[in-house]
Amino acid sequence: MTHIILDSGPVITHSLNGILWLFDTVKDHFGITFSITESVKHEIIDHPLAGKRFKLEAMQVMQLMRKGTIDVLDDPRIDEMTKEMLALANSCYFARGKPLQLVHYAEMSAIAAFLLRKADVVMIDERTTRYLFENPDKLRHVLEHKLHTKIDLDKATLLKLRKMAKGIAFTRSAEFAAVCFEKKLLDPLLPKIPKAKENLLDALLWAIKLNGCAISNKDLETLARLVQK
Amino acid sequence: METIVRQDILELLKEALKLLSEENPNVNELKNLSNRTVHNASIFQDEDSISFAILMYSLSKVIERAGEYVDYDKLIASLSCAAKALEKDQGLQYRVCTAATFDIVRSTDGTYKQYIQDVMMQAAVKKGSAVYAHGISAARTAELLGISLWELQSYLSATEVPEDDVDATSVRQRLALTRRLFE
Numbered sequence: 468m469t470h471i472i473l474d475s476g477p478v479i480t481h482s483l484n485g486i487l488w489l490f491d492t493v494k495d496h497f498g499i500t501f502s503i504t505e506s507v508k509h510e511i512i513d514h515p516l517a518g519k520r521f522k523l524e525a526m527q528v529m530q531l532m533r534k535g536t537i538d539v540l541d542d543p544r545i546d547e548m549t550k551e552m553l554a555l556a557n558s559c560y561f562a563r564g565k566p567l568q569l570v571h572y573a574e575m576s577a578i579a580a581f582l583l584r585k586a587d588v589v590m591i592d593e594r595t596t597r598y599l600f601e602n603p604d605k606l607r608h609v610l611e612h613k614l615h616t617k618i619d620l621d622k623a624t625l626l627k628l629r630k631m632a633k634g635i636a637f638t639r640s641a642e643f644a645a646v647c648f649e650k651k652l653l654d655p656l657l658p659k660i661p662k663a664k665e666n667l668l669d670a671l672l673w674a675i676k677l678n679g680c681a682i683s684n685k686d687l688e689t690l691a692r693l694v695q696k
Numbered sequence: 697m698e699t700i701v702r703q704d705i706l707e708l709l710k711e712a713l714k715l716l717s718e719e720n721p722n723v724n725e726l727k728n729l730s731n732r733t734v735h736n737a738s739i740f741q742d743e744d745s746i747s748f749a750i751l752m753y754s755l756s757k758v759i760e761r762a763g764e765y766v767d768y769d770k771l772i773a774s775l776s777c778a779a780k781a782l783e784k785d786q787g788l789q790y791r792v793c794t795a796a797t798f799d800i801v802r803s804t805d806g807t808y809k810q811y812i813q814d815v816m817m818q819a820a821v822k823k824g825s826a827v828y829a830h831g832i833s834a835a836r837t838a839e840l841l842g843i844s845l846w847e848l849q850s851y852l853s854a855t856e857v858p859e860d861d862v863d864a865t866s867v868r869q870r871l872a873l874t875r876r877l878f879e
Contacts, residue, residue: 479849483846596833597864605864614830638873
């Protein structure tokens with residue numbers, strides 16, 4: 468049974484686009500299970516519940532949790548591993564002699580959950596965490612370019628982190644939604660307009676991009692081209 | 697407080713004081729000042745760089761909308777206090793003066809109270825998107841700015857975040873991996 472660990476971003480992305488139901492549909496049709504960690508739950512549920520804006524959205528996510536579509540992983544081993552990985556991750560890159568605190572506890576908890584539960588993939592939309600594990604040199608380049616300062620990399624610490632996360636695999640809301648489109652799960656949304664499929668795919672991918680999924684225009688065009696319509 | 701942070705904020709404070717002393721303060725210049733501590737905010741992730749950015753941005757918006765109700769004398773006195781504290785390397789005193797400045801902004805005419813609250817939240821979200829664009833992760837950015845990830849992500853939909861050309865892993869590979877999940 469395929470198991471996907473969700474970071475906060477994809478849940479928010481789907482919610483802001485009114486397509487949270489995709490998680491239900493994918494679970495029902497394909498038996499894929501979705502999980503979040505306690506700290507991700509805190510970000511996407513507890514935080515907005517305490518305010519006014521996004522309170523309704525948080526309640527809609529809670530409904531998915533009640534239905535069992537999204538499980539909350541309550542495992543002290545996740546916390547232990549998260550702390551260790553977080554300390555390493557935030558000691559890899561240095562600017563002006565200071566370690567850059569790049570990533571958050573919740574993001575690392577999703578990685579830890581993937582490793583401990585031997586999940587199939589982590590769905591994470593923000594780029595820094597993905598780059599850290601997939602292409603740390605690219606992350607250094609990005610940081611140098613954006614911060615206009617030399618970035619030093621502690622290769623030993625980075626190696627230790629990457630060894631811990633061996634086998635990590637990431638997807639994003641963009642690719643997930645694209646495959647849902649391929650599987651015709653979004654056909655109920657097909658409009659009665661010319662080139663309906665192309666338009667729906669275009670609308671879907673742009674909505675996901677604009678609501679927080681880090682995908683460049685170039686990659687978005689490539690994805691649209693690769694998707695089977 | 698890091699020396700470079702102190703020096704940068706002091707320089708910007710002096711510029712802010714010059715602007716506020718003018719008859720019609722240039723709000724765009726004030727807004728620009730708020731951008732100039734974002735680098736430090738991203739690197740050092742210190743409360744001072746972040747709060748300065750939020751303060752300058754908030755001030756620019758409040759002056760733009762309700763300039764006639766702003767007590768400029770009090771504002772200038774408060775910011776001058778902050779500048780003097782930085783010159784003497786008195787971080788705690790600087791924060792006291794900055795907090796007082798925020799209070800002055802908040803106490804601008806009661807009619808605008810809700811607007812000012814909204815402006816300060818918007819300022820935090822806007823500066824957050826800038827920190828995020830500098831390479832800090834989304835959740836870490838939200839934590840630093842004291843905003844929710846929901847606020848940050850929904851703001852990103854309204855703004856053009858500078859992006860890389862291509863991702864760390866090719867779209868083709870990521871799509872193939874995702875397709876396998878559905879088998």
